[in-house]
Amino acid sequence: MENKSLILGYTVVRKKIKNINLRIDSNLNVYISAPLNLDDYQIEKFIISKKAWIDKNIKRFSDYKDINKNLDTYENDSYIFFYGGKYRLVLKIGEKNIEFNDDDIVITNKIIDKESIKKIIYTDLYYPKARKLFVKRLDYYLELMSEKKDINLKISNIKSKWGLCIPQKREIRLNIDLMKKSIEEIDSVVVHEVAHLKHPNHSKNFYNEIDKYFKNYKEVNKKLNSRI
Template identity: 35%
Template sequence: MKYVLHRKSNCKKIKIRVVEGVVCVSAPFTVSKKIIDDFVQEQEAWIKNQLDKNTQSKENDLICLLGNEYRLHYINQKMCYVDGHDVYMYSDKVLIQKFLKQNAKKYIDLRFEFFCEQLHIHDISLQYGFYKSKWGSCTPSKHKICFNVNLIFMPLEFIDAIILHELAHLYHLNHSKDFYDLLCTWMPNYKEIMKENKKLPIPKLY
């Protein structure tokens, strides 16, 4: 596997990053090229996963939106819409994000309301954003929960798991045993769902 090597005097161990589709390796001067090559080879699966995340989605790619699979098409009209089993998008970041947010919000709002009714939870406001390192967050003191719009690309059971995860934080702020005991009472297969789906790649549409 090709990579760009940076030797650093203040580097104590080999580190790998994927930056805009380029594999960058940092290593101490004392480490041999063979050891670096072997380390990169050991991390090949992780590297390929990171590269997949940075690959621009192409015409006719299959993407999942709210549990349904669609064929992707880029169009010249300034709009984004679904027609049958096809999704049509104008290649503009603002327009695509607006389309994704509207559709994610519509579904997640309904599921959130359903779970709140079941659990007798009231007066929680929702916000949506595009986040790189979290699916959601909860601020109990402000009665506010935020969700990542990119949940739209995930299986429906995963979305339910994230909703319940954030609701559980209303009772337990950290990820303690009590937190997971409560969460698994609400959703017994929570851990299996997270393990199976949390590493699914997010399509890069813009």
């Protein structure tokens, strides 16, 4: 049983729950779930107490949507990230080529569609650069953290993870989408995975190990996970 109403301009749904809850959807609409027996006055008090939080997060979500508008659609005048920078895609018909022009990446290809352009970006830009960069950064931190350089590095599209370490196999996997991130963010993932060679779990010792070599890890990790 649910009971929907409008209080102080917000949609309130009363249902069989114990506590009052609040959420903001992808269209920036605010919804409040409340217990069936909670009166309007108590709900109004809750809304007023959360008003600053609501306004702050609506602005944050709105800014996020603006920043990511036309991102990774692989269309003309859309945007992609590379090394932490945002670049506009300029698509032209012709023989396959990819070049940089200030803040534009100009891609020429006989076929201009989403799948073709995405494939070019990954196979001709991200993967070739990733192999050189990831090896360089991994070698640097292996030496710095007193680890042998006998690591099997794999680069792939890992779902929901930036990296993965399998200590018993001496294997580290890095997500190709790290090429969208800054060098500092990439380094934070490399240090994280190298630390797993000594500490397989996310223990206190594991984070102490990271802190020895990457002092602002928490700050950079937060930035890393703020968008993909």
